[in-house]
Amino acid sequence: AQTVTQSQPEMSVQEAETVTLSCTYDTSESDYYLFWYKQPPSRQMILVIRQEAYKQQNATENRFSVNFQKAAKSFSLKISDSQLGDAAMYFCAYRNNYGQNFVFGPGTRLSVLP
């Protein structure tokens, strides 16, 4: 079974600085999809970024980018120019190519300091 690990329960970053959240996963599949979700205090789950495993190019969405290392099974999220509104729980998730289940990591709580 696939597993997703987020080794940083909590992180903090100064406003306008850059922070990287770590995620590793375990799978025997070659085709799969990886996601980062943001959960602010409102509880709403918001898709931040998505990466297809067959694409070598790292996905980017505005201030959010990933470092996808397929051989190392690593999928870190970099947030540049951090803003107060980035404070939230961040979940890394895995989805294989045929199943419809997401496997979520335990989450990293990010605080942004003014």
Add this chain to the structure above:
Amino acid sequence: NAGVTQTPKFQVLKTGQSMTLQCAQDMNHEYMSWYRQDPGMGLRLIHYSVGAGITDQGEVPNGYNVSRSTTEDFPLRLLSAAPSQTSVYFCASSPGQVLGYTFGSGTRLTVV
């Protein structure tokens, strides 16, 4: 466009009571799922559906039932509530296997 709508947002039950959490989506998505979120454990899959009339169990199905009579609706039934079912419940939908989920706003359930 409402997306995924969950009701109620909050609920308190007594042990042994039953109830149904409602979930509806208006995006014509094939895939729908129910997750529960517990501190330190991320989200865990309870039940899922790949289309009307088709449901299957996820990682933690015990104590829950689902049905999918229409594409739009995917209710989750708690048969006999237990304190261990105290959690935040999320319904989610997706148009296909490889796309991200759209989540509802969640239901905070407390069983006393």
